[in-house]
Amino acid sequence: MLVACAEKFTINGAFRLENHNNSPNCMINGILKRYKEYLPITGDTPIFTIGEGDTPLVESANISDSIGCASLHFKLEGCNPTGSFKDRGMVVAVAKALERGVKSIACASTGNTSASAAAYGAYCGLKTTLIVPKGNVARGKLAQAVAYGAHIAIVDGSFDKALEIARELCLKHPIELVNSVNPNRIEGQKTAAFEIVEDLGDAPDHLFIPVGNAGNIVAYWKGFVESRRREDCNKLPILNGYQAEGAAPIVIGKPVDFPETVASAIRIGNPASWAKAVSARDESGGIIDSVTDDEILAAYRLLASKEGVFCEPASAASVAGLLKQAKSGIDFSGKKIVCVLTGNGLKDPDIANEIEPTSIGEYAAELESVEEALSLA
Ligand SMILES: Cc1ncc(COP(=O)(O)O)c(C=O)c1O
Numbered sequence: 001m002l003v004a005c006a007e008k009f010t011i012n013g014a015f016r017l018e019n020h021n022n023s024p025n026c027m028i029n030g031i032l033k034r035y036k037e038y039l040p041i042t043g044d045t046p047i048f049t050i051g052e053g054d055t056p057l058v059e060s061a062n063i064s065d066s067i068g069c070a071s072l073h074f075k076l077e078g079c080n081p082t083g084s085f086k087d088r089g090m091v092v093a094v095a096k097a098l099e100r101g102v103k104s105i106a107c108a109s110t111g112n113t114s115a116s117a118a119a120y121g122a123y124c125g126l127k128t129t130l131i132v133p134k135g136n137v138a139r140g141k142l143a144q145a146v147a148y149g150a151h152i153a154i155v156d157g158s159f160d161k162a163l164e165i166a167r168e169l170c171l172k173h174p175i176e177l178v179n180s181v182n183p184n185r186i187e188g189q190k191t192a193a194f195e196i197v198e199d200l201g202d203a204p205d206h207l208f209i210p211v212g213n214a215g216n217i218v219a220y221w222k223g224f225v226e227s228r229r230r231e232d233c234n235k236l237p238i239l240n241g242y243q244a245e246g247a248a249p250i251v252i253g254k255p256v257d258f259p260e261t262v263a264s265a266i267r268i269g270n271p272a273s274w275a276k277a278v279s280a281r282d283e284s285g286g287i288i289d290s291v292t293d294d295e296i297l298a299a300y301r302l303l304a305s306k307e308g309v310f311c312e313p314a315s316a317a318s319v320a321g322l323l324k325q326a327k328s329g330i331d332f333s334g335k336k337i338v339c340v341l342t343g344n345g346l347k348d349p350d351i352a353n354e355i356e357p358t359s360i361g362e363y364a365a366e367l368e369s370v371e372e373a374l375s376l377a
Contacts (some may be wrong), residue, residue: 041176049219052087057199062306069332078344086116089185094120097176108162111141118148138348193223203233205335210317211241212266216278221280239286242321248290262293267312291320
């Protein structure tokens with residue numbers, strides 16, 4: 001796969017960036033180029049990509065049987081360049097910021113937004129500041145932000161407090177806020193719905209998706225509604241959003257002061273896109289419910305061991321929600337279902353290390369001892 005590199009140059013004092021990705025061998029268009037007509041792109045918007053979008057929609061091999069549905073697919077958003085869906089929105093937010101001559105970006109983050117902002121900031125030569133809640137960011141995500149060279153402020157408070165600080169910082173200084181409250185993030189993230197419609201030839205009957213700050217469920221709904229308006233699909237999906245039980249403000253109907261869950265990416269007590277998420281849920285005729293940490297971790301292990309998909313715990317909330325509904329007796333026969341798996345499992349090595357190995361041991365470096373280990377002796 002050939003991904004073209006970008007060239008930075010200045011026109012009339014304004015920072016410009018364009019990819020030289022016209023090579024016939026270049027297989028990655030990126031979402032700015034691919035969905036140009038459906039995004040807020042003008043002639044002055046720099047078009048570039050580090051490989052976001054065009055993620056696989058993989059058919060379930062084993063879990064679908066227990067659901068009894070017509071088909072079950074997983075949208076593998078962990079295949080984006082920084083390992084999460086955030087890259088779709090980040091490329092649009094950063095491109096629009098560059099268009100206005102912005103030199104500095106910032107966000108609050110449970111980890112994935114910061115990894116994404118740091119990567120696009122590095123690619124575009126922007127100063128990137130990340131405000132992250134102390135002790136609440138998975139190790140892999142922090143390692144990414146460090147490697148991309150971002151400025152990191154760890155604050156002694158929740159994600160919600162970090163977002164408050166980021167908002168104030170960007171109001172006070174010429175810094176672009178690239179959290180999902182930035183509408184360009186939602187614009188970019190809606191392209192995942194376009195891809196699902198393209199791959200299935202229609203919208204699914206049900207979409208299952210984790211919910212944290214609630215931007216992504218809003219973005220998917222926007223994407224499906226736009227696809228329907230263009231008559232790219234014949235129906236709209238029922239949205240099934242899932243929060244973690246200890247961080248489920250939308251489910252209980254009030255903010256959670258001290259959100260707690262093993263799924264750190266959705267450890268959010270007062271979602272910024274709460275009202276929009278509720279509208280999307282209601283327009284789709286769907287639900288936003290919660291799953292326990294045990295249900296999340298069971299789905300996380302099941303996805304890895306039965307489907308070969310290693311996602312992060314927050315992502316597994318979508319499948320945990322589907323399993324919960326199936327267990328409660330909901331009839332999915334004849335239904336096409338898509339579960340969005342938002343991030344890569346390698347981002348959270350501490351949780352991964354808690355999985356009990358099927359079989360692991362140390363042996364002498366000899367064929368016989370390995371045969372013995374495999375019960376082949
Ligand atoms: C892996 C992962 N899944 C799900 C979510 C929730 O997305 P949203 O905050 O848009 O609801 C996040 C947000 O950080 C995430 O990183």
